[in-house]
Amino acid sequence: MDFSLVITQVIILFFIMFLGYVLRSKHIITEDGIKNFSSLIFYVTMPAMIIASLGNTASTKLSDLYDIALATFLTYGIIIGMAPVLTKLVKAPIGSKGLYKFMVIFGNVGFIGFPMTIALLGKEALFMAAIFNIPFNLLLYTLGVYLILSDKNKDHKMEWSIKHFMNPGIIATIIGIISFLTGWKLPLIVLNISDVLGGITTPLAMIVVGASLFGVKISTIFKNYRIFTLSLVRMILFPFGIGFVLSSIGLSGFGLWVPIILSGMPIGTNTVIMARQYDGNTLEASEAVFLSTLMMIVTIPILIMIVGLYS
Secondary structure, eight states: OOHHHHHHHHHHHHHHHHHHHHHHHTTSSOHHHHHHHHHHIIIIIHHHHHHHGGGGTTTOOGGGOHHHHHHHHHHHHHHHHHHHHHHHHTTOOTTOHHHHHHHHHOBOIIIIIHHHHHHHHOGGGHHHHHHHHHHHHHHHTTHHHHHHHHTTOTTSOOOOOHHHHSSHHHHHHHHHHHHHHHOOOOOHHHHHHHHHHHTTHHHHHHHHHHHHTTTOOHHHHHTOHHHHHHHHIIIIIHHHHHHHHHHHTTOOTHHHHHHHHHHTOOBOTHHHHHHHHTTOOHHHHHHHHHHHHHTHHHHHHHHHHHHHHTO
16 A cells, blocks of 8 residues: 555645745735636636546446446435535535535545545556546536535525536536547547646646635634534545445445545545635635645544445
8 A cells, every 4th residue: 555645645735735825925926816827727727637537437348337337326426415414514604505515525536536546446446536536527517616606695596507507627527428438539639738738737726725825824724613524524424424335235346445535535626716716715615625635634544444444
């Protein structure tokens, strides 16, 4: 088990986050600059990252993926169903309930979840994680957008607009689903370009997170019991409960272990990007990403034990 791989990723995250904070404090990055970075990520680099991931899934046979498909469906069903319950449990503030539901559903699957999967299960499990990530992207650009937008109206009613949902991210996801289901592959040059562009998503996102934390006292973040409780449930109870449900219906191996690992990830950096893009509570989103990622120091050993229970 190459546990150092996961630790390295977490250290990288915090270093780049700190860099973003310093750049903002020195006025090298302005508030407008943060917004521009967010737009670049939303419209260009995240969709490119989705397209680049097709190289891991397009050649996979559907007949070999029954377990992970079933596990993925059940896992997201459980997490989405628990989102309003957990949001109510932590007493999410009015005007941020949609954001809290978003944080429950969308974890850091890519930058931390994939290395964690490799560290615990080996590289052969990575394609399973990539399949698990397809509905994640679809939900991110549909349900995720809806949840952030829902906070903008006090009556919790929202005007539906096709422009909110027909965005580069959802188009890239649709291309990915078609590619996966048909076996059709994009030209190698397209995948390579997408890989290069997609590769800057996480560094840019962490700079945005760090810059968004400028002016906030770190002690204030640690006193946010709502985020602490939500992260604790998300990173410990969710993987344990999902492992119990999936094992109860006979799933085992990668089809069981991959969902357990990925459901125990900290709140995703895309939370901040979506909040920025749709005028959500960016500050609280940034605090949540910082705190939940830091909590991994404690939750990673527990997650490993949970995986061990079902091995």
